[in-house]
Amino acid sequence: MKKIALIVLGAIVSVMGLAEITGILNLGTEPAWHAWIKIIAGAAALVISFIYAKYIDSALFILSGALVLMGIVAIVPGLNVAVEPLWHAIAKIVIGGAGIYIAYMKKK
Secondary structure, eight states: OHHHHHHHHHHHHHHHHHHHHHTSOOSSBOOHHHHHHHHHHHHHHHHHHHHOGGGHHHHHHHHHHHHHHHHHHHHSTTOOSOBOOHHHHHHHHHHHHHHHHHHHOOOO
């Protein structure tokens, strides 16, 4: 389950970055370097999930935590790091929180 969660999160984050760079999706404003970081982080998550199985828990926790932080930063007024719809920031927090929960689940 953790591997699947990491694959899904990695794909989502990569697609978010690609959509922002190409202009297909314009949910807010973010610098180009931020979109490239999303692409690289998502690709790294995919590589880890397929090649480095022993790091899946850590990678899932880190990527999910980054999603939660991105959502929180977007909500906090005055930071002006990125401007995005409130629902998008909340979705990042919820999806990231679910990833953190899955990362801490014990194997059955």
